[in-house]
Amino acid sequence: MAKTTRKKALGRGLSALLNDPENDIQSVDDKNADKVVGNIVELELDSIEVNPFQPRTSFNEDALDELASSIRELGVIQPITVRKVGQQAYQLVSGERRFRASKLVGLETIPAYIRIANDQESLEMALVENIQRQDLDPIEIALSYQRLIDEIDLTQEQLSDRVGKNRSTIANYLRLLKLDPIIQTGMRDGFLSMGHGRALINIINTEQQLEVYEKILKEKLSVRETEKLVKSINEGRKKPISQPKLDQDKQQQLKAISQHFGAKIDIKVTKKGNGKIILPFSSDEDFNRIAKILQDSKNA
Known part of the structure; x- marks a missing residue:
């Protein structure tokens, strides 16, 4: 009888297999896990929760609307990636923009790759996949690198191997986190480029950093102009104090x-x-x- 039930479940396809309480797959060692992990399955949107490890914290509404229009016309072309966290319960690993846009359109299901991972593996997958695939702003990338270093306990060398970036590139991103929070917010909002941020790091005094930041916004300074301004400030700081002349x-x-x-x-x-x-x-x-x-x- 049990054999007949299994055949019937497998005959209904992967979705039926996942919804069958007798086949609650929780690890790669569980029976039928090989039939699920890495395969594309249509999952109900309501069964998927947002990944708490998602490095992206803001989503452009206009861009989401454009993606929603594309999905309305063509459907979801690239499946999202989820991890199984329970019976008919999943958590996003990557693809939150597609997930949100599909909800805007009113879809009930979405194609998804299924993975099985613990929290630490899920964090690493989410951060690495988003760094590689998503158009994150420089601060979001820097925060993702820092989280991989702090929470996964990676060295910069190991991180370089994981994300396929030079160690110097990673170091340049991490240095952005030393900027004043106001300037970091300006970068996240698109008012400053990474080049501007790298120039501003060379100003030690926070008040001077903010003064130059305001000047960049007001006068729309290019990265090159900002670098020259920072250089002149630093050279002025290093000039010896002139001595009063003796009578x-x-x-x-x-x-x-x-x-x-x-x-x-x-x-x-x-x-x-x-x-x-x-x-x-x-x-x-x-x-x-x-x-x-x-x-x-x-x-x-």
């Missing part, structure tokens, strides 16, 4: 002191008028010579 009387006194010690005396004076006199020496012998002069002056 003629102090210059004469400094000359006399230099002659007395037989060495070129340096002097540092602040705008407030205070400062210090620097008396250099070139060797132990020279130091002893200067010390003797000072001692003799004290005893005179």
